[in-house]
């Protein structure tokens with residue numbers, strides 16, 4: 373850990389979410405002071421009047437835009453928040469972005485334009501998409517995952533590795549300032565193979581059924597998700613899962629000097645915690 377990161381206070385946005393909760397844990401374990409930021413803590417990305425109180429006096433921030441970094445409003449929000457942070461002296465900013473998502477580049481650009489000492493972590497799909505969040509209930513209850521993942525392989529990453537990379541970037545002086553780091557898991561798996569590994573770990577029959585992104589969007593609309601949210605998601609799924617991301621990225625090894633956690637370990641641990649019990 374670099375000398376000047378001792379006593380560092382880091383604002384962790386999305387602190388109750390999949391990555392933010394792990395970033396908060398890893399930062400605490402590294403001796404940083406964590407200031408959790410989400411709506412439950414009075415911080416709202418959609419309400420600029422809530423930003424300064426959370427940022428003031430901190431040294432660094434982990435920025436995670438809710439829902440989708442490629443959403444039309446994300447670049448503006450990331451740009452405004454980053455400017456405000458830099459203006460308040462919070463210069464060290466690490467943004468969670470998405471690997472191979474064209475729509476995410478605007479938010480990354482907005483961060484760079486803020487004058488911050490920035491790092492972007494471009495992540496593959498999270499392994500924890502199968503254990504936390506909107507896909508889990510369906511898998512647990514019906515035993516089937518219906519998703520527009522086709523037969524395209526993806527190197528799912530354990531979000532704990534993202535957290536370790538974020539904290540290493542924060543605590544390693546200027547080494548990762550001005551850099552984008554692409555991270556993935558160690559192995560390519562199709563969605564079908566991932567669900568099969570989960571089924572093996574959970575000891576029950578679980579299946580995967582591929583649908584088109586368009587059909588999936590219609591299902592979301594049927595559940596009442598507003599059209600302005602559905603359309604960018606459909607575009608993102610079409611793009612992310614068209615084969616362009618069917619390769620590994622070695623950011624975890626570059627930054628941490630070790631291999632990323634394997635999907636099998638994730639599946640075994642989550643199964644042991646009862647995640648997919650009917």
Ligand SMILES: NC(=O)c1ccc[n+]([C@@H]2O[C@H](COP(=O)([O-])OP(=O)(O)OC[C@H]3O[C@@H](n4cnc5c(N)ncnc54)[C@H](OP(=O)(O)O)[C@@H]3O)[C@@H](O)[C@H]2O)c1
Nearest residue numbers: 386387388389390391410411416417437438440441497498
């Ligand atoms: N899923 C993937 O595979 C993947 C891959 C690469 C990149 N990403 C990116 O990861 C991001 C999502 O990260 P995540 O999965 O860690 O988050 P998450 O689990 O979806 O949790 C969202 C977090 O944001 C907070 N939040 C929601 N709305 C908010 C608001 N208006 N103001 C302030 N906080 C708000 C939530 O807490 P409260 O409800 O308490 O506010 C929660 O802590 C997206 O930008 C996505 O594009 C995802």
